[in-house]
Amino acid sequence: MTVHPLPRTPREPAPESVAVVLGTRPELVKLAPLVHALGPAARLVHTGQHWDEALSGRFLRELGLPAPQLLTGVGGRPRAGQIAVSLGQLDAAFADDRPAAVVVQGDTNATLAGALAANARGIPLVHVEAGLRSHDRAMPEEHNRVMVDHLADLLCAATPENAAELRAEGIAGDRIALTGNTVVEVVRDRLPDAAGRAALLARYDLTADGYLLATVHRPENTDTAGSLAAVLGALAELAADGRPVLLPLHPRTRAAAERFGLAPLLARLRVVDPLGYAEFLGLARHAALLVSDSGGVQEECTVLGRPLLVVRRSTERPEAVTAGFAALVSPGPELVAAARARLVEGPALPARLAATPSPYGDGRAAERIARLIPGLVSALPQAA
Structure with missing residues (x-):
């Protein structure tokens, strides 16, 4: 640009x-x-x-x-x-x-x-x-x-x-x-080096390109039992396919899940406490797929070269979608289908994204x- x-x-x-x-x-x-x-x-x-x-x-x-x-x-x-x-x-x-x-x-x-x-x-x-x-x-x-x-x-x-x-x-x-x-300079500056990322994968017992990383915190996904159940249920269904789903749990989401009795869905995911920023970047860099409702992750994925499914009804960052890094999906069956479609591409998808310049600058x-x-x-x- x-x-x-x-x-x-x-x-x-x-x-x-x-x-x-x-x-x-x-x-x-x-x-x-x-x-x-x-x-x-x-x-x-x-x-x-x-x-x-x-x-x-x-x-x-x-x-x-x-x-x-x-x-x-x-x-x-x-x-x-x-x-x-x-x-x-x-x-x-x-x-x-x-x-x-x-x-x-x-x-x-x-x-x-x-x-x-x-x-x-x-x-x-x-x-x-x-x-x-x-x-x-x-x-x-x-x-x-x-x-x-x-x-x-x-x-x-x-x-x-x-x-x-x-x-x-x-x-x-x-x-x-x-x-x-x-975001471009902060991601480049804070992303751990290869050894640091390997240590993170070992700490969380993960394999590069072998897991999903998810974050959920926006009111549209956490304020009602139905919406949160749809998101967590879709993540649990994806975890059942054989790839672990790591979920750093936002306090808003944890409180909502407890309030709505959704602990059984959380039990099927790898729930961890909120991550530091460098930790999140290091884990995102090697995730086979990111799933999030965060605005920042929509930008960060373009620097990391990783595919993202945005669980939201609208986005103020269409550049990430247009460039092929992200796609808007609804929680529930649409999220599951979109995730499976991207995962079946294997390493070809992140390789293609890694060669695509971020739309957010130099x-x-x-x-x-x-x-x-x-x-x-x-x-x-x-x-x-």
């Missing part, structure tokens, strides 16, 4: 003057390369939308990120409460210690709160991974990402398709930069974005 050229840097921001606002583990992963590229200018603010010391703290350490300013009382609230509580604390923080710019990523509640707080204070706003569209108004994330895009001063589109979506909504072209997606997105921010700060008037 053609990406925005690396710009000259007119002047560097002052230390700790770029507030990077995030609230979930996927945001930590996606923004880690940019935080590193910004260096001492970066000031990490975690809303606590998804926070626990064991997992979030582990990701911070694994990704080499600085300790964040952590907001309080956000996690566990409904969507409106998360946004409202985060917005109030962010506004107060920006009033006390005004950043030169605010960076948000993607489409979480933390993303929208950070964007609103920046807009309220007249602080230049950068949206990383702008222009994603599922055109599915049932997704709360769709509302978040659309609102943030129309508030942002610099919209960092990962793909030409994302940039086209923004222009179609009337966003001025001079606010849009085609940067690529930071691995220099963070560098491009970091170099664009000082120009944005210089060009826009700063409110008092």
